[in-house]
Amino acid sequence: MKKNVSKVACLVLSLSMVASMAACKKSEKKSGCVDAAENFLSSIIPLNEKKIKKLAKGSDLDEDIINNLKVHGQSEMVEAVMEKATFEVDSDSVEEKKKKASCSATVTMPDYEDAMEEADGDPDEFIDAIEGQKEKNYISVDLELEFEVDDDEYVLTNGDDVYDALFDPLFEALGSYQVDGPEISEETKDTTPADTTPADTTPADTTPANTTPADTTPADTTPADTTPATSSQAALPFPFKSFKKVDLNEDLFTKAVKAVDPNASIDDFPLDDMTEYNTTKYKMGTSATNWSVMYTYYEFASADDAHKYFEDTCALMQSIASGYGLESDYGYLIYESDSMDIIYYFSGNAMTVVVTFALDQDAFDQINTFVNTLGIA
Numbered sequence: 001m002k003k004n005v006s007k008v009a010c011l012v013l014s015l016s017m018v019a020s021m022a023a024c025k026k027s028e029k030k031s032g033c034v035d036a037a038e039n040f041l042s043s044i045i046p047l048n049e050k051k052i053k054k055l056a057k058g059s060d061l062d063e064d065i066i067n068n069l070k071v072h073g074q075s076e077m078v079e080a081v082m083e084k085a086t087f088e089v090d091s092d093s094v095e096e097k098k099k100k101a102s103c104s105a106t107v108t109m110p111d112y113e114d115a116m117e118e119a120d121g122d123p124d125e126f127i128d129a130i131e132g133q134k135e136k137n138y139i140s141v142d143l144e145l146e147f148e149v150d151d152d153e154y155v156l157t158n159g160d161d162v163y164d165a166l167f168d169p170l171f172e173a174l175g176s177y178q179v180d181g182p183e184i185s186e187e188t189k190d191t192t193p194a195d196t197t198p199a200d201t202t203p204a205d206t207t208p209a210n211t212t213p214a215d216t217t218p219a220d221t222t223p224a225d226t227t228p229a230t231s232s233q234a235a236l237p238f239p240f241k242s243f244k245k246v247d248l249n250e251d252l253f254t255k256a257v258k259a260v261d262p263n264a265s266i267d268d269f270p271l272d273d274m275t276e277y278n279t280t281k282y283k284m285g286t287s288a289t290n291w292s293v294m295y296t297y298y299e300f301a302s303a304d305d306a307h308k309y310f311e312d313t314c315a316l317m318q319s320i321a322s323g324y325g326l327e328s329d330y331g332y333l334i335y336e337s338d339s340m341d342i343i344y345y346f347s348g349n350a351m352t353v354v355v356t357f358a359l360d361q362d363a364f365d366q367i368n369t370f371v372n373t374l375g376i377a
Contacts, residue, residue, distance in 0.1 A: 033101040036154035037089045037145045041105060044163070045085050047078065074340070074357045077123055077174055080130040085109035099149045107141045107166060113173050141166055172272075238341070239368065241323040243332040243376040248347040250281065253297040256373035257285035260295075260366045264288055277309045278302070292358030293366045298351045303329050310346045313353075317342075332376070343367070345376060 043051040086108050093104035110133045119125035143162050147154040156162070246252070257264045266285040274282060281299035300306040307328070314333045318324050323334035330347040343354040354370060356363045371377050 032149075032152070032154060033094045033096065033103050033147060034089050034091050036101075036147055036156070037103050037105055038087075040145070040156055040159075040162075041087045041089070041107070041143075044166070045082055045087060045107065047082050075174075077126055078170065080127045081110050081112050081170060084130065096149070101147045101149050101154060103145055105143045105145060107143060108135075108138050109141070111137055111139045112170055116173055238322070238334060238336060238364070240371065240377045241334065242325055243323075243334075243345055243371075245327070245330040245347055246375050248345070248350040248352065248374070248376075250283070250297065250299065250350070252374060253283070253285075253295070253350075253352055256370045257295050259373040260293075260369050261287040261289060274298070274309075278305045279309075287366065290358075290362060290366065292360075293354065293356040293363050293370075295370060296353040296355075298353075300349045300351070303349045306346045306349050306351050307331070310344060310351060314344055341367075343371070345374075 087105055088108075089103055089105045091103070093102075095102050110130045112130070114137065115126050115129035115133060118129045143165060144158070145156060145162060146158045148157050149155075254266060257266055264285050264287045266283055269282045269284055271279050271282050278301035279298055280301055281297065283297040285295040285297070287293065298306070298309070300309065310331050310333075311326070314321075314324075314331075317333060317335050320335070321333050322336050323332065325332050331345075333342075333344040335342045335344075338359075340355065340357050341359065343352075345352050352374070354367055356367065
């Protein structure tokens, strides 16, 4: 099974879908198969969380796949593509034999590769390119859906193939942007509040204008505190705003992930999208009980490569980070928003990235455990 997945962030794709449900009662042979295919595609294509939950109920759809659908559904770039996608099931293609059935379907969607070239990797411009793309330039993905039929119920048996064909090329094309891109662009819109936070300190500066000590104290403490304060995240701020240097390595990363959850999975992922940074290892860890926090680990050929990757991936977020530091051989960035939190940390030739979309106590406890086990706080 393919494992073409996006960097970072995003992205957690350990595909093991053995069967997925697309059940419906058949009034006649052909319409039953067609209805089953339409039911499945109408749930998976929009990446709508409510529909995905309904799809999971009463089905053999793997929990990891459900979680992956939820995670990627958070990406504004993926959403921009899939919300314009349409599908058509070919009723003339239906074949039924004994307890098996199959039919063909075609999904039509925006040409995301063309949009990426037009946007030159910029998330905002990518979304604009998708929005403005004419339907005549859309691409088509042909799918073959295979079912087992039991008691008038159709169960999809090649869901992994359907999932791979439909989403793998999209996630591979978007690369790292599908995770940190949309949130960066969203926060770019939020930079106005971030810029006005210092403006709030102007009254604080002008009021004690006659007292020099009163001016200097806010000047030192306000910048560090205002970023979290302007976020709806303020109720659950990270307890750390800076990190120290440690010897980051694969064993330490594994230890930290297992401290979060002894049953967590840590998987190897392809290095194709990381060749320009001379990446030698790319792993991702996820909790077996809570998919909402993703832990990514990279090793590079040298500390300079790690340094470059850190600078490139954090370039757009430095000014809006709640914590940032960069030295020659280690660096960190802590980014908190009202929809996603990210931690970047590199030391020597290794780097780890933590991403969560669930800003609740459980997610924060997991991240705190991970950070404290690494010993960087």
